[in-house]
Amino acid sequence: MMAPDRDRAVGGHSPGGDAEPGTPGTGENICPICEGAGAIDGVECVNCDGTGKVIEGVGGG
Template identity: 45%
Template sequence: MPDQPDMNPGDEVKPGTPQSGEHVCPDCNGFGEVAGAPCRACGGTGRITALVGDA
């Protein structure tokens, strides 16, 4: 089984989880930075992984 990417604090589920998708990080609005530092919620990516289905 391939390794799954690690979760960021803002992720609801691990990337690649069925019925999940990427969303813009609500803490940094997709910029990846807050006050000039990498966003803690998304790890600086500007994206979080969230459930989008009826899991």
């Protein structure tokens, strides 16, 4: 199992996010896996690194 801090340090964002916070064309959304709780059955959500939030692309083209 990978350490969540390692994922953040390498990519600057949680594994379930599309980009780093503040990236143009993105916005914060509730994690679809833990539904914003940050954990599932007491275990930190690996999709959002326990924050309950992910950064996703918004808009269209």
